[in-house]
Amino acid sequence: TRTSGRRSTTKASQSSSSTDGLRTIVQKRLTKDVFKNSAAKCDGWMILVVDKRSMRVVSSAIGMYDIMENHVSLVEDIDKKRAPFKDLGVIYLLSGTEESVNHLVADYENPLYGKNAFVYFLGPVANHEIDKIKQCRPLLKRLKALGEINIDFLVKEERAFSLDMRSAFPPLYLRNARKIEANIADKLVTVCVTLNEYPHIRYANESASCSALARTFHLKMDEFLRNNDSWWYHGDSRHTDRARGTLLLLDRKDDCLSPLMHDFTYQAMVNDLLPMEDDKVSYKSETFQSDDGPMKVMDKDVLLNDNDVLWVELRAKHIADVIQILSTRIREMVNSDTSGLNQKDKGKTMSLTQMANALKALPEYREVMSKLSQHMHLSHECMEFFRKDGLLTLSELEQTLATGKRDDGRSPKLAEMVEELCDMLEDMNDPLARARLLMLFIVSQGGIDPQYKDKVFKSAKLTGKLNQCVQNLEVLDIPIVSSGEKKSKIGGLFGGGRISATGSTDGDSEYTTSRYVPPMKETMTKMCQNILSIEEFPSVMPLPESAVRSSGTAMSARRRAEASSLRGSTTSQFRRSTAAASSDPTGGDTYTGERQIVFVVGGLCFSELRVAREVMSKESKEIIIGSTHFTKPTDFMQDVSKLGDK
Numbered sequence: 001t002r003t004s005g006r007r008s009t010t011k012a013s014q015s016s017s018s019t020d021g022l023r024t025i026v027q028k029r030l031t032k033d034v035f036k037n038s039a040a041k042c043d044g045w046m047i048l049v050v051d052k053r054s055m056r057v058v059s060s061a062i063g064m065y066d067i068m069e070n071h072v073s074l075v076e077d078i079d080k081k082r083a084p085f086k087d088l089g090v091i092y093l094l095s096g097t098e099e100s101v102n103h104l105v106a107d108y109e110n111p112l113y114g115k116n117a118f119v120y121f122l123g124p125v126a127n128h129e130i131d132k133i134k135q136c137r138p139l140l141k142r143l144k145a146l147g148e149i150n151i152d153f154l155v156k157e158e159r160a161f162s163l164d165m166r167s168a169f170p171p172l173y174l175r176n177a178r179k180i181e182a183n184i185a186d187k188l189v190t191v192c193v194t195l196n197e198y199p200h201i202r203y204a205n206e207s208a209s210c211s212a213l214a215r216t217f218h219l220k221m222d223e224f225l226r227n228n229d230s231w232w233y234h235g236d237s238r239h240t241d242r243a244r245g246t247l248l249l250l251d252r253k254d255d256c257l258s259p260l261m262h263d264f265t266y267q268a269m270v271n272d273l274l275p276m277e278d279d280k281v282s283y284k285s286e287t288f289q290s291d292d293g294p295m296k297v298m299d300k301d302v303l304l305n306d307n308d309v310l311w312v313e314l315r316a317k318h319i320a321d322v323i324q325i326l327s328t329r330i331r332e333m334v335n336s337d338t339s340g341l342n343q344k345d346k347g348k349t350m351s352l353t354q355m356a357n358a359l360k361a362l363p364e365y366r367e368v369m370s371k372l373s374q375h376m377h378l379s380h381e382c383m384e385f386f387r388k389d390g391l392l393t394l395s396e397l398e399q400t401l402a403t404g405k406r407d408d409g410r411s412p413k414l415a416e417m418v419e420e421l422c423d424m425l426e427d428m429n430d431p432l433a434r435a436r437l438l439m440l441f442i443v444s445q446g447g448i449d450p451q452y453k454d455k456v457f458k459s460a461k462l463t464g465k466l467n468q469c470v471q472n473l474e475v476l477d478i479p480i481v482s483s484g485e486k487k488s489k490i491g492g493l494f495g496g497g498r499i500s501a502t503g504s505t506d507g508d509s510e511y512t513t514s515r516y517v518p519p520m521k522e523t524m525t526k527m528c529q530n531i532l533s534i535e536e537f538p539s540v541m542p543l544p545e546s547a548v549r550s551s552g553t554a555m556s557a558r559r560r561a562e563a564s565s566l567r568g569s570t571t572s573q574f575r576r577s578t579a580a581a582s583s584d585p586t587g588g589d590t591y592t593g594e595r596q597i598v599f600v601v602g603g604l605c606f607s608e609l610r611v612a613r614e615v616m617s618k619e620s621k622e623i624i625i626g627s628t629h630f631t632k633p634t635d636f637m638q639d640v641s642k643l644g645d646k
Contacts, residue, residue, distance in 0.1 A: 019591075021158035022624055023306060025194055026061045026151055033149055034093060035070035038118040041144050042089040045073040047113060051103075052079070053095035054122055056164060060154040063307075078103045082112060089116035095152070096125035101132055108138040117142040123152035123190045150190040153626070158306055159616070160609055161626035163187045168628050169602055169639040172209055173253065173475055181209070184628060185217040188599065189224055191626065192247070198225060198233035199247040199597060201540040202532070207251035209601050214249055218540045234595070243544075245595035248527055248537065250520065252602025252631075253476045257402060258518040259605040259636040260440040262395050264386075264511070266322045267315035268606040270304065270378060271632045273385040279305045283377050302374055310371050316610045318511055319382055326376045333369060389433070395513040397424055398437075401444045407512035414445075418452045422459040435466040436633060439640075442473060447482030469641035476640070520598075521611040527596055528619040591622035598623060603631035603639065 020028070038046060048067060050058065055077070058067075067075065072091070076082050078100060090113035094100040104119065117139060125148065133139060133146070154162045165187075168180045192199060201218055203210040225231070235244035252259075262272065274281050285300040304311045314322050386392070397420055400406050421441055428434045438460045442448060448456055462470060474480060526532040534543070598612065604627035612625040631639065 021622075022161055022191075022195065023061060023155040023158045026155050027066075029149065029151060029194065030058065030062055031066065031070065033147075034091065034118075034120055035067065035072065038089070038091050038116075038145065039071045041118075042071070042116040044088065045071050046089040046091055046116075046118075047085055048072045048075045048091045048093065049078050049082075049107075050075065050093050051077070051095050051097070051100045053097075053164075054093045056154055057122055057151060058093065060156070061151075078107075084112045086111070086114055088114050090114070090118070092117070092119045093149075094119070094121055096121040096123060096129065096148075098126075098129060101125070101129040105132050105136045105139065108136050108142075111138050111142070113142075115142050116144050118145040119143065119147075120145070121148050123148060123150060124186055150193040152187045152190040156626075156630060157609070159622065159624050160612070161191060161624070162604075162630055163626070163628050166603070166629040166631075166635070166639070169252075170642045170645065172602055172628075173643060177209060177212070181213050181216050182220075184213060184601070185220045188217055188247075189220050191624075192221060192597070193224060193231065195245070195595065195597070195624065196231075196233050196239075197245040197247075197595060197597065198235070199245045200543055201247050201249070202537045202543075203249040203540075204251050204254060205536055205538055207249075207254060207601070209253070210249040210251050213601060214540050217247070217249075243594040245597055246527070247597045247599065248523075248532075250523070250598065250600045252600055252604075252627075255519050256443045256473070256476055256478060256636075256640075257440065258520070258607055259603065259631055260436055260443065260633055261398055261402060261516055261607065262391055262513075262633075263607040263610075264319050264391075264395070264513055265316055265607070265610055266319055266379065266382075267304075267610065269319055269382040269386075271606055272634075273382050274378065276304075276632075279303050281378065283374075283381060285374070285377065300374075302378070308371070310375055314375065316613060318514065319379060319386070320511070322375070322379050323383070326372055326379065330369065330372050330376065333372075389430075390427075392513065394424065394437070397421065398440060399513060399515050401441055402516040405515075407515065414449060414452075418449075418456065422455060425456075425459040425461075431462060431466055432634070432637070434460050435462055435469055436637060438462070439470055439473060439637070442470070442480060443478055445482065447479035450481055453481055465641055468644045469637055472640050472643040475643040518605075518608045518611055520600075520608045521615060524596070524598060524612060524615045524623060525619065527598075528615060528621040528623070590620065591616070592620050596621055596623045598625045600625075600627040603627055603629050603636060605631055605633075605636070 055075075064075070073088070074085075078092070078094065092104055094104065107113070119133070133143075152163075154164050156162050163184060165180075165184065168184065171177050171180045198221065201214050203214040205211070232239055233244065234242040263269070270276055270281060274283075280301055280303055282299055282301050284297055304315075306312055314325065317325070396407070397417075400412060401417065401421075405411050421437070425434050425437060428437070438456065441456070460470075471480060523532065523537075600608070604625065609625065609630075612623050615621075616623045629635075
């Protein structure tokens with residue numbers, strides 16, 4: 001091991017199936033390496049002591065019930081004053097910071113717990129911090145385990161993760177990133193160690209952040225390999241069933257358009273429009289006080305994660321399809337022969353109030369109906385914002401700016417689009433929404449044509465921090481005023497009197513408001529097909545021949561049959577694309593070849609998370625996608641606004 005007296009717990013991951021996703025692997029590792037390992041060496045119940053960081057890591061993967069199943073009776077915060085339990089063992093699961101190690105040692109100035117202590121750190125711990133533990137004799141007498149579990153990240157979904165480092169955004173782009181890059185690299189190492197991957201490292205060549213991070217990660221990954229002889233990885237001489245994976249490093253700065261776009265798939269809308277914090281969202285629900293009592297309106301907190309099967313099914317679907325699916329299922333349940341409802345009530349379209357009444361009439365279906373009703377409430381709340389904020393008209397403008405074409409394929413003139421932009425800005429009451437639209441225009445067009453600058457800014461009516469937020473785009477190398485010949489940030493020549501075609505369009509999209517495709521989709525597709533440009537995305541070390549075909553043709557997207565029009569008032573608000581196709585990719589969890597790990601420096605938006613799933617399904621290649629943090633439009637704007645802080 002890297003430090004005497006400490007062992008890595010990574011060997012246990014050998015028991016993970018090659019088909020397991022990251023979340024499942026983390027669940028198994030925590031359960032086996034931490035909780036079951038400790039329970040096997042300790043008679044009776046134990047206390048789990050965590051810090052803020054480790055609590056977020058644990059709670060992102062496993063629930064309190066799973067922890068209690070392993071003889072843990074209480075979870076406590078190491079930062080707070082705690083009562084002594086001298087007859088109980090203790091598990092410390094800590095982030096390894098100086099503060100947490102000091103608290104750990106302080107617990108044994110007058111020992112709080114019994115004779116068995118198990119200490120685990122999320123990732124690498126500085127040697128001088130380990131020395132503090134070695135010098136604490138009361139702790140050493142009780143110490144039954146000391147190790148690094150190498151899980152210093154949050155699992156967002158089965159194959160998505162976050163380093164929980166939103167605060168890293170400003171230093172990354174203000175040329176003060178060396179310490180932050182080292183921290184990111186340390187956490188990325190724990191991701192790869194957990195996955196048993198010693199990956200080939202590729203990075204966006206034009207990104208200084210990705211280039212520096214690639215080198216730092218390479219050094220730290222090699223250091224881990226040297227210091228942990230028992231650790232294995234896919235593609236080594238003893239594990240040849242799967243080739244070495246590839247880590248691709250991308251930069252948020254190279255696509256500032258996708259985080260600003262309105263996306264009308266369920267997951268993106270919930271995060272954009274509703275008060276979502278981590279995976280928790282609150283809404284007002286009608287709840288039964290008793291079987292025969294009246295309903296009461298209460299605030300209800302809902303966790304939207306992989307434990308909610310219905311959420312997993314619906315999250316990538318367009319909001320119109322979500323509401324149709326939910327309405328159909330509730331109607332089918334209410335109309336079933338066992339519902340006990342009058343025949344005259346069956347087959348009718350139901351309001352939310354009628355659905356709540358049906359819930360009361362069907363106690364045997366209450367759990368299923370409650371979940372359906374919960375998502376119906378959330379989807380209708382999204383639609384209320386959609387209607388109130390005029391997002392249909394706004395999205396048509398956004399899609400035209402992003403793709404360079406209207407939904408009929410026509411490329412409008414720049415002067416025409418500036419008029420539409422100014423009219424839209426003047427009609428918007430929310431200054432935050434005006435700033436978002438103005439930033440979207442600037443990013444998509446590579447800046448404002450000098451002749452229109454005053455007109456556009458006058459219509460936007462921005463002051464103070466929001467105006468500074470727009471100006472800060474220049475820190476990300478996006479000009480506020482174009483030169484007339486400059487390419488936009490993602491591509492497309494600005495000039496010729498027509499708007500730039502910044503983003504690509506999705507021929508498979510059913511809806512005209514969903515034509516834009518995040519550029520990352522094409523990058524990931526080429527990566528899976530081994531035709532990703534080695535010039536644009538070089539490798540730290542030479543790649544195997546299979547990963548760098550000099551030529552190749554990407555499979556053309558299969559066009560599906562044009563979908564029939566949706567029924568109902570909600571879906572009629574969205575117009576179908578003339579090249580409409582099914583929005584729901586098909587495919588199981590069977591993947592071929594090596595694992596692809598995609599990491600975005602500076603934040604990952606939910607439309608990119610969705611297209612990662614689409615590529616994974618279509619190409620039958622496993623993609624683990626992650627970032628410093630997950631970002632929604634308001635988060636991204638707040639991050640950009642901090643680039644002006646001194």
